[in-house]
Amino acid sequence: xxxxxxxxxxxxxxxxxxxxxxxxxxxxxxxxxxxxxxxxxxxxxxxxxxxxxxxxxxxxxxxxxxxxxxxxxxxxxxxxxxxxxxxxxxxxxxxxxxxxxxxxxxxxxxxxxxxxxxxxxxxxxxxxxxxxxxxxxxxxxxxxxxxxxxxxxxxxxxxxxxxxxxxxxxxxxxxxxxxxxxxxxxxxxxxxxxxxxxxxxxxxxxxxxxxxxxxxxxxxxxxxxxxxxxxxxx
Amino acid sequence: xxxxxxxxxxxxxxxxxxxxxxxxxxxxxxxxxxxxxxxxxxxxxxxxxxxxxxxxxxxxxxxxxxxxxxxxxxxxxxxxxxxxxxxxxxxxxxxxxxxxxxxxxxxxxxxxxxxxxxxxxxxxxxxxxxxxxxxxxxxxxxxxxxxxxxxxxxxxxxxxxxxxxxxxxxxxxxxxxxxxxxxxxxxxxxxxxxxxxxxxxxxxxxxxxxxxxxxxxxxxxxxxxxxxxxxxxxxxxxxxxxxxxxxxxxxxxxxxxxxxxxxxxxxxxxxxxxxxxxxxxxxxxxxxxxxxxxxxxxxxxxxxxxxxxxxxxxxxxxxxxxxxxxxxxx
Ligand SMILES: Nc1ncnc2c1ncn2[C@@H]1O[C@H](COP(=O)(O)OP(=O)(O)OP(=O)(O)O)[C@@H](O)[C@H]1O
Ligand SMILES: [Mg+2]
Numbered sequence: 001x002x003x004x005x006x007x008x009x010x011x012x013x014x015x016x017x018x019x020x021x022x023x024x025x026x027x028x029x030x031x032x033x034x035x036x037x038x039x040x041x042x043x044x045x046x047x048x049x050x051x052x053x054x055x056x057x058x059x060x061x062x063x064x065x066x067x068x069x070x071x072x073x074x075x076x077x078x079x080x081x082x083x084x085x086x087x088x089x090x091x092x093x094x095x096x097x098x099x100x101x102x103x104x105x106x107x108x109x110x111x112x113x114x115x116x117x118x119x120x121x122x123x124x125x126x127x128x129x130x131x132x133x134x135x136x137x138x139x140x141x142x143x144x145x146x147x148x149x150x151x152x153x154x155x156x157x158x159x160x161x162x163x164x165x166x167x168x169x170x171x172x173x174x175x176x177x178x179x180x181x182x183x184x185x186x187x188x189x190x191x192x193x194x195x196x197x198x199x200x201x202x203x204x205x206x207x208x209x210x211x212x213x214x215x216x217x218x219x220x221x222x223x224x225x226x227x228x229x230x231x232x233x234x
Numbered sequence: 235x236x237x238x239x240x241x242x243x244x245x246x247x248x249x250x251x252x253x254x255x256x257x258x259x260x261x262x263x264x265x266x267x268x269x270x271x272x273x274x275x276x277x278x279x280x281x282x283x284x285x286x287x288x289x290x291x292x293x294x295x296x297x298x299x300x301x302x303x304x305x306x307x308x309x310x311x312x313x314x315x316x317x318x319x320x321x322x323x324x325x326x327x328x329x330x331x332x333x334x335x336x337x338x339x340x341x342x343x344x345x346x347x348x349x350x351x352x353x354x355x356x357x358x359x360x361x362x363x364x365x366x367x368x369x370x371x372x373x374x375x376x377x378x379x380x381x382x383x384x385x386x387x388x389x390x391x392x393x394x395x396x397x398x399x400x401x402x403x404x405x406x407x408x409x410x411x412x413x414x415x416x417x418x419x420x421x422x423x424x425x426x427x428x429x430x431x432x433x434x435x436x437x438x439x440x441x442x443x444x445x446x447x448x449x450x451x452x453x454x455x456x457x458x459x460x461x462x463x464x465x466x467x468x469x470x471x472x473x474x475x476x477x478x479x480x481x482x483x484x485x486x487x488x489x490x491x492x493x494x495x496x497x498x499x500x501x502x503x504x505x506x507x508x509x510x511x512x513x514x515x516x517x518x519x520x521x522x523x524x525x526x527x528x529x530x531x532x533x534x535x536x537x538x539x540x541x542x543x544x545x546x547x548x549x550x551x552x553x554x555x556x557x558x559x560x561x562x563x564x
Binding site for chain 2: 008050064071074075076077082084087088089090091092093097100101102103105147151166
């Protein structure tokens with residue numbers, strides 16, 4: 001049974017429909033990568049999973065439970081975390097407070113997870129007393145990522161975690177994604193750096209105009225000449 | 235020396251007292267704006283409402299035969315704050331929450347709060363009439379004369395003024411600790427910073443909204459009660475304080491609790507210093523002045539006091555539109 005199963009999803013902003021039949025299935029422990037041109041509906045798909053959109057048709061199942069159209073606030077309790085593409089940190093809160101907010105729903109002792117996050121992202125430890133808004137773009141991405149890890153998610157949704165980062169930072173983030181995935185966390189990730197992302201993906205989804213145009217394993221998509229021609233720049 | 239004491243009484247102390255009232259009102263307005271994103275025009279009448287709740291509880295306690303070493307109204311403020319907080323949450327439930335849930339734009343909520351203000355004014359007049367009341371129902375208020383070295387006049391402070399200043403200090407410290415140390419306080423700052431991300435993170439917005447009304451309603455009740463103890467309780471209490479409170483909120487930076495405190499005191503001091511008769515202070519050196527000292531030399535005649543917050547507001551909006559503490563731009 002899939003951990004995340006999206007079937008024939010139709011959704012949009014208000015009356016405007018954007019997604020016109022997205023299908024996606026991820027097994028527990030997999031990395032799924034969503035690629036596609038700008039405006040294809042990649043971010044919209046993640047937002048739809050996270051209860052931020054009007055779903056008109058189709059369903060979303062998580063761990064055997066129907067979570068279609070659930071309120072955003074309720075998803076953390078299902079141990080699903082989401083790092084949006086933009087505005088993904090609390091600018092006026094310190095780095096440490098951002099992480100604490102990530103653990104808002106936890107009433108148990110989460111200091112161990114906190115230490116772990118500081119271990120994965122050493123620059124954050126140094127800047128823990130600084131407002132997150134004063135950090136560099138790459139460091140803010142780390143805060144956002146770290147915040148999402150605080151609930152020890154079963155599934156983490158990442159929207160372009162490497163956007164605007166230098167190639168070195170980018171491979172660092174990919175390394176972290178792989179490392180976190182190794183600890184058993186299922187990852188669904190949108191990426192513009194399609195080649196590198198598909199290379200680490202168990203499953204890949206190419207979206208265009210609000211629907212899947214290709215669905216396969218990461219490797220097969222990379223080797224598919226049609227995908228290469230239309231999305232990966234030859 | 236006597237003139238200096240006069241300045242302390244009429245300038246500094248008055249400024250501090252009215253500044254405390256404005257600060258406590260502005261904290262509520264600014265937090266409601268930060269969390270719920272609308273200007274709560276009913277805040278002034280929430281203060282009046284709170285003061286009446288205090289009076290009612292004091293009267294109930296007095297008729298139950300309770301005798302306290304302090305005037306009974308002081309003791310009544312604490313339960314009255316709780317009652318006003320509950321009333322504030324109730325008003326939110328009935329009038330603002332349905333609009334929020336329907337996705338109404340902020341201006342609709344502002345209009346709703348104007349409606350709530352009219353309704354509260356009507357209800358208060360309906361049940362309490364229009365006459366002024368004395369909050370000290372069991373014993374007269376004590377007035378303290380603190381001798382000032384080298385002066386025959388004394389620094390004058392009344393009982394409610396001392397309580398007000400003490401209360402403001404405690405409230406500001408408590409608010410600071412709450413916002414920086416407690417889980418819910420940090421969550422309030424998170425919602426004010428980025429509501430969408432706060433929801434994604436799993437922060438319970440309902441709890442945050444409740445906390446906002448509890449703080450806003452509680453402080454409004456305390457400020458309204460202490461203000462009407464300092465003078466008298468009138469149903470139109472809110473009329474003269476709503477504008478300065480909004481000025482303080484904007485001057486301090488919208489959505490910034492510390493800014494609201496700074497803005498409240500700034501507006502309070504400016505107001506009293508603007509209507510202060512400066513010729514009193516200049517009289518000792520009148521011979522060395524190049525002009526004839528008028529009898530009354532206030533910057534603004536008392537009747538036009540309400541103009542001062544407006545003026546500060548205009549100056550701030552021109553030179554620093556985000557306010558002292560860099561709040562939101564409207
Ligand atoms: N808040 C919104 N309200 C209305 N329409 C929106 C909104 N956000 C996105 N859209 C529309 O939805 C479509 C898909 O946008 P989406 O953000 O999902 O694209 P994307 O695949 O993530 O693109 P990118 O690679 O640029 O991030 C676009 O046509 C966009 O105009
Ligand atoms: Mg996107």
